[in-house]
Amino acid sequence: MRxxxxxxxxxxxxMDALEAFAAFVWPARFGRAIxxxxxxxxxxxxxxxxxxxxxxxxxxxxxxxxxTFLMSExxxxxxxxxxxxxxxxxxxAWRSLAGSLMVTAATLILAFPYAYVMVRTSSPVIRKLLxxxxxxxxxxxxxxxxxxxxxxxxxxxxxxxxxSLVGIAPIRLLYNYWAVLFGLVQYMLPFAVxxxxxxxxxxxxxxxxxxGSLGADWLRTFRHVVLPLxxxxxxxxxxxxxxxxxxxxxxPAILGGGSQDFIANAIYDQFFRTSDQGLGSTLxxxxxxxxxxxxxxxxxxxxxxxxxxxxxxx
Amino acid sequence: xxxxxxxxxxxRRRRFLQGAATIGGVAGLSSLGLSSAFAQEPEKPKELIVRxxxxxxVDALKAGVSDSFTAKTGIAVxxxxxxxxxxxxxxxxxxxxxxxxxxHINWDTTTNATKSALRGVTEDLSDLSNLKNTxxxxxxVGLDGYPIVNTYGYVYVLAYRPDAFxxxxxxxxxxxxxxxxxGRIALYNDGIGFHFPAQVAGGGxxxxxxxxxxxxxxxxxxxxxxxxxLGEDPDFTTWFQKGEIDAACTISTNAREAKKxxxxxxxxxxxxxxxxxxxxxxxxxxxxxxxxYWAKEYINHSLTVEAQQIWLDGLGLPGVVPGxxxxxxxxxxxxxPTTEDAFKHLIRISSKVQVENESEWFSxxxxxxxx
Numbered sequence: 006m007r008x009x010x011x012x013x014x015x016x017x018x019x020m021d022a023l024e025a026f027a028a029f030v031w032p033a034r035f036g037r038a039i040x041x042x043x044x045x046x047x048x049x050x051x052x053x054x055x056x057x058x059x060x061x062x063x064x065x066x067x068x069x070x071x072x073t074f075l076m077s078e079x080x081x082x083x084x085x086x087x088x089x090x091x092x093x094x095x096x097x098a099w100r101s102l103a104g105s106l107m108v109t110a111a112t113l114i115l116a117f118p119y120a121y122v123m124v125r126t127s128s129p130v131i132r133k134l135l136x137x138x139x140x141x142x143x144x145x146x147x148x149x150x151x152x153x154x155x156x157x158x159x160x161x162x163x164x165x166x167x168x169s170l171v172g173i174a175p176i177r178l179l180y181n182y183w184a185v186l187f188g189l190v191q192y193m194l195p196f197a198v199x200x201x202x203x204x205x206x207x208x209x210x211x212x213x214x215x216x217g218s219l220g221a222d223w224l225r226t227f228r229h230v231v232l233p234l235x236x237x238x239x240x241x242x243x244x245x246x247x248x249x250x251x252x253x254x255x256x257p258a259i260l261g262g263g264s265q266d267f268i269a270n271a272i273y274d275q276f277f278r279t280s281d282q283g284l285g286s287t288l289x290x291x292x293x294x295x296x297x298x299x300x301x302x303x304x305x306x307x308x309x310x311x312x313x314x315x316x317x318x319x
Numbered sequence: 320x321x322x323x324x325x326x327x328x329x330x331r332r333r334r335f336l337q338g339a340a341t342i343g344g345v346a347g348l349s350s351l352g353l354s355s356a357f358a359q360e361p362e363k364p365k366e367l368i369v370r371x372x373x374x375x376x377v378d379a380l381k382a383g384v385s386d387s388f389t390a391k392t393g394i395a396v397x398x399x400x401x402x403x404x405x406x407x408x409x410x411x412x413x414x415x416x417x418x419x420x421x422x423h424i425n426w427d428t429t430t431n432a433t434k435s436a437l438r439g440v441t442e443d444l445s446d447l448s449n450l451k452n453t454x455x456x457x458x459x460v461g462l463d464g465y466p467i468v469n470t471y472g473y474v475y476v477l478a479y480r481p482d483a484f485x486x487x488x489x490x491x492x493x494x495x496x497x498x499x500x501x502g503r504i505a506l507y508n509d510g511i512g513f514h515f516p517a518q519v520a521g522g523g524x525x526x527x528x529x530x531x532x533x534x535x536x537x538x539x540x541x542x543x544x545x546x547x548x549l550g551e552d553p554d555f556t557t558w559f560q561k562g563e564i565d566a567a568c569t570i571s572t573n574a575r576e577a578k579k580x581x582x583x584x585x586x587x588x589x590x591x592x593x594x595x596x597x598x599x600x601x602x603x604x605x606x607x608x609x610x611x612y613w614a615k616e617y618i619n620h621s622l623t624v625e626a627q628q629i630w631l632d633g634l635g636l637p638g639v640v641p642g643x644x645x646x647x648x649x650x651x652x653x654x655x656p657t658t659e660d661a662f663k664h665l666i667r668i669s670s671k672v673q674v675e676n677e678s679e680w681f682s683x684x685x686x687x688x689x690x
Contacts, residue, residue, distance in 0.1 A: 074435075091682065206666065
């Protein structure tokens with residue numbers, strides 16, 4: 006007797022065929038390789054980065070011959086000697102490091118209350134407004150934002166025009182170190198809020214209520230309950246802001262007036278102005294090393310924060 | 320199968336007839352004396368890519384050279400506005416790897432172009448027919464042959480806002496050391512254009528360049544106390560327009576551009592002199608033969624009086640072909656030298672000396688200004 010068509014529908018047959026095809030292409034005995042297959046894109050990406058670093062490392066050991074503008078055939082540590090002995094690079098490195106630390110501290114201080122209000126507010130309207138204000142800057146690039154500050158803070162900008170209304174002569178607000186740091190803080194703020202918000206959401210509101218019911222005022226609750234529990238978010242946000250600030254190029258270039266270079270600007274100069282790829286590579290490697298050391302130090306002292314993806318809590 | 324063979328035979332026959340017709344045509348034209356023109360003209364590319372600076376710079380090139388070249392040859396010209404410093408490593412990498420370079424012609428500073436010439440990535444342009452009509456300025460100093468053709472010169476003038484100098488125009492670079500100009504001066508961020516006049520203003524001699532430039536660094540250190548802004552070409556025009564600066568060491572074209580935009584601005588060549596330099600056109604190695612031919616034709620065209628007149632009217636700069644007249648607003652202007660006497664006040668140092676020492680000068684200037 007012939008089986009009814011509904012007993013084994015066409016869709017099942019298609020699935021069988023697909024399964025058979027899949028078994029042919031990827032037999033079950035290959036199953037253990039699936040995790041590696043899924044990791045392959047990431048490994049490829051990391052591999053390319055390592056290859057790039059290797060090539061940069063190779064270039065860093067070669068000097069530029071200015072009679073032919075070719076790199077030397079032999080290896081030398083001359084570029085590293087220049088990087089460690091020339092005052093220009095010490096000044097720029099110190100400025101970048103100090104600047105990124107100050108920007109990180111200021112950004113976290115400003116981002117924390119913003120993220121806290123955004124997470125805890127009971128008003129959906131306020132939460133939406135804060136979210137819109139947070140995401141809007143992401144649609145505007147860093148360079149455009151920096152040029153925006155030129156319009157606002159320039160000699161003929163909005164701030165100086167407002168000051169002139171009360172009889173104050175124009176003040177040079179741009180083209181100095183503080184202008185660069187100000188621009189960086191404004192640029193980093195959304196990143197920090199986005200990193201902090203999940204950590205603050207994970208703190209049960211009941212804990213704060215319990216602290217209050219036991220007699221703790223708002224300040225003690227914040228200091229002994231909220232702040233320690235928000236540590237993973239603070240560490241994660243701090244790391245992101247620190248590394249992005251340390252390697253920033255556009256803000257020092259646009260708001261610094263040419264005299265407030267960070268390391269990235271010095272690297273650009275070597276690659277594209279003096280055509281010295283060797284020295285540029287050396288500075289790039291030293292920047293990578295400095296950033297890695299800082300991140301390692303923070304990991305050692307405070308853990309990886311939210312970047313540990315929950316492992317830190319185990 | 321038989322049909323295939325037939326088609327193939329027909330195609331071959333068609334090709335043969337086409338070829339024969341072409342040969343016949345060329346033979347006919349030859350009798351009319353046009354054979355040499357056709358023999359010299361390889362296949363035309365659809366377009367030539369010329370790297371250029373943006374804004375008024377590319378507008379002037381387009382109006383003066385590119386449009387008339389297209390009208391003459393039918394070859395479109397695309398302008399690639401990648402920065403000169405950024406196209407350089409791309410071209411160098413392409414030549415080193417045996418790839419076709421990303422541009423056909425590079426409009427470049429002579430200093431930058433000299434680096435490429437020393438590296439051996441430039442085509443020789445000695446066979447351009449219009450070179451015989453050019454002045455000595457077209458020849459790059461310190462290099463063999465014509466790896467670059469200089470197309471005009473320019474002066475790094477002292478540009479100033481007359482309002483800020485109520486007692487009259489500045490006469491010397493030292494006038495900028497007046498404390499009232501603190502934070503109101505601008506220089507190029509690598510010091511280009513300022514090193515050589517600083518050598519004179521600092522009490523040194525031009526003959527001592529590059530062996531002893533301490534007077535220049537001493538003067539740059541004094542200028543550092545004035546907290547100058549450091550920027551690039553577009554910054555100067557913007558800063559003048561926004562009232563951020565009163566004076567700058569900049570290429571006269573930038574000052575003229577600000578003036579065209581309605582800013583009250585003048586410029587001088589100070590008593591210590593001002594740096595005179597050139598820009599040029601060059602072709603990277605690695606182009607297919609026909610594209611190389613037409614790229615050379617483009618540069619050859621840029622050396623005609625007609626092309627130079629329109630191009631350099633736009634830039635306000637003196638060309639390399641006799642017979643080009645200065646724009647009305649620049650007649651007898653020190654930034655538009657046309658006589659031997661006018662050149663006496665300008666400082667010109669060989670590009671080879673400049674590129675060999677640029678890195679060191681750049682580092683010293685930066686070290687002073689970033690300190």
